[in-house]
Amino acid sequence: MAEAHPDTTFPYPIPARYQCIKLLGHGGSGLVYKAYDQRLKRDVAIKFARSPSIVSRHRLVNEARLLSSVDHPALCRVFDVGEPEIPSSSLFMVLEYIEGKPLSKLQKLMSVYDAVKIVHSLAEGVCRMHAAGYAHNDINPHNIMLRSSATSKHPSNKEPVLVDLSIAAPSSPASIQRDVYQLSSLLLSLLTEMKPEQFFNQPMTHRNRLPSELSRIIKKALSLEPNSRSRSCDALQQELGRWLHRYQFRQRVIKLGAANAVIAVIAVLMFIFLREPTTEHVLDGYSTEQNHYAHALVFAHYFQHLASDGQTQKAAEQAELALNHFDDSVSDRPDKLQYHMERADFILNLDRVFSNAQVTTILLNAINEFGEPENYDDVSTAHYLLAKMYLGLARLNKEQSHLVERWRDSAVRSVNAAIKHQPDVDRYQELQNEIRQYQSRGGTD
Incomplete structure (x- = not known):
C-alpha cells in the first residue's frame, strides 16, 4: 500500500511565513512542497527529510551545505535550513523553486545541439561540485529539471538544473569517474535512447542521431579502460564545449557563405527540388538532412569556381565546409544512397586542393561509413x-x-x-x- 502524504499542508508545522501550495513529489530522500515565502514574496520549494532519523537529518544538512557552497545555474540554490516547531521532527530546507518539467518527462527526442548544450551545462555544474570537493553520485533525468521561460518554449532556451543532491558525498577518483560516466550516459540516452551496453554492442545503430565526433566523446567517457577514458569532468565539459563552439561557428559560416553565394543557393535549391518533384509546396517538410545536403551542394559548387580560378586556399576552406555538410547529411540519413554518391563524387575531385594522403584518409572514412x-x-x-x-x-x-x-x-x-x-x-x-x-x-x- 502506497504511503500517503498531505497534498496541500506541510507534514510538520514550520514558520508561518511559508504558505503551502502543493506537494511536488517524494522519494527516498524526502518530501518536496511548493510554497510561497510571504516575507520575501517569492515561490520556493521546501524539502523535508523523509524521517526524523539521524541519517536523514545528516543527509539534508549535507545537501544544504553543498548547495550553499557551490554557485552555478545548473545547481539548485538553497536559501535556508530550519527545524520544524515540534520535538523530534524532520529538518526542512528552503530551496529555489524551479519552474519547469523534469527531463524524464520529455515526450520526444530533442535536437542533437540542444541535448549537447544541456549536458554541457550540467557538466559545468558538476565540475564546480568536484572543485568544491563533492561528487553528485546520482545524475539521471528524474533529478534534472528544465527551467522554463515565460517567453520561450524551445528546449535550447531551457536551462537544466540538478535538483537532488541528497546522496552527494566528498569526492574520490571513483565517484568523480561515476559522475563522468552518468553524464555521458545521459547524453547517449538523450540522443539515441540507448543504454551504454547497447551502444558498445551496436555502435552504428543510431548514426543519424550520433555524429562521429560525439560518438567518440561518449565512448571515451564511458570506457572502462583507465588509459582511454575521460579522467575528469573538466575533460568531458571541455570536449563538449569545443563541439558546441564548432557547431555554432559552422552555423555562422553557413549564413556568411550563403550571403556570398546567393545565386548558387537558388540554383542548387532549384536543382534539388526539380530532381525530386513533389506535389507539396517546395518548403513544406524541408528537413534537417535536406538543409545539410543543400548547404553541402552550395559549398561544393563554390569550391569548383574557386579551384578553377586558382584560389586554392579559399577553395580548400569551402571544401572543408562542404565536407562537413556532406558528413552531416549522411549522419542524418545513413541509408540514403544519393548522399553517399554526391559526397564520393565530391571527394574524388579534392586532389585539386588537398594532398593525395589527405584525400585518401577522407575517402577511406567515407567507405567505412558507407x-x-x-x-x-x-x-x-x-x-x-x-x-x-x-x-x-x-x-x-x-x-x-x-x-x-x-x-x-x-x-x-x-x-x-x-x-x-x-x-x-x-x-x-x-x-x-x-x-x-x-x-x-x-x-x-
Whole structure:
C-alpha cells in the first residue's frame, strides 16, 4: 500500500511565513512542497527529510551545505535550513523553486545541439561540485529539471538544473569517474535512447542521431579502460564545449557563405527540388538532412569556381565546409544512397586542393561509413559506388604498387557484383572497362 502524504499542508508545522501550495513529489530522500515565502514574496520549494532519523537529518544538512557552497545555474540554490516547531521532527530546507518539467518527462527526442548544450551545462555544474570537493553520485533525468521561460518554449532556451543532491558525498577518483560516466550516459540516452551496453554492442545503430565526433566523446567517457577514458569532468565539459563552439561557428559560416553565394543557393535549391518533384509546396517538410545536403551542394559548387580560378586556399576552406555538410547529411540519413554518391563524387575531385594522403584518409572514412552495399535498397548502384571509390583509392596511391593492387582488386569485385545484379547498365560496363584499362596500364594514368 502506497504511503500517503498531505497534498496541500506541510507534514510538520514550520514558520508561518511559508504558505503551502502543493506537494511536488517524494522519494527516498524526502518530501518536496511548493510554497510561497510571504516575507520575501517569492515561490520556493521546501524539502523535508523523509524521517526524523539521524541519517536523514545528516543527509539534508549535507545537501544544504553543498548547495550553499557551490554557485552555478545548473545547481539548485538553497536559501535556508530550519527545524520544524515540534520535538523530534524532520529538518526542512528552503530551496529555489524551479519552474519547469523534469527531463524524464520529455515526450520526444530533442535536437542533437540542444541535448549537447544541456549536458554541457550540467557538466559545468558538476565540475564546480568536484572543485568544491563533492561528487553528485546520482545524475539521471528524474533529478534534472528544465527551467522554463515565460517567453520561450524551445528546449535550447531551457536551462537544466540538478535538483537532488541528497546522496552527494566528498569526492574520490571513483565517484568523480561515476559522475563522468552518468553524464555521458545521459547524453547517449538523450540522443539515441540507448543504454551504454547497447551502444558498445551496436555502435552504428543510431548514426543519424550520433555524429562521429560525439560518438567518440561518449565512448571515451564511458570506457572502462583507465588509459582511454575521460579522467575528469573538466575533460568531458571541455570536449563538449569545443563541439558546441564548432557547431555554432559552422552555423555562422553557413549564413556568411550563403550571403556570398546567393545565386548558387537558388540554383542548387532549384536543382534539388526539380530532381525530386513533389506535389507539396517546395518548403513544406524541408528537413534537417535536406538543409545539410543543400548547404553541402552550395559549398561544393563554390569550391569548383574557386579551384578553377586558382584560389586554392579559399577553395580548400569551402571544401572543408562542404565536407562537413556532406558528413552531416549522411549522419542524418545513413541509408540514403544519393548522399553517399554526391559526397564520393565530391571527394574524388579534392586532389585539386588537398594532398593525395589527405584525400585518401577522407575517402577511406567515407567507405567505412558507407558500409555494406546490401544495406541499401539499390544494391547494384551501391556496389557501383563502392567500385568508384576503390578505383579512386588506387589512383591516389599509384606510387605504391601494393596499395594499387589491393584497391584495384576491390574495385573489380565491386563492379562485377554490380553487373551481376544488373548486367545491362551502361555505366557499370563503362566502369568495368575503365578498371581493366587501368590494370593494363599497370596502374598509371
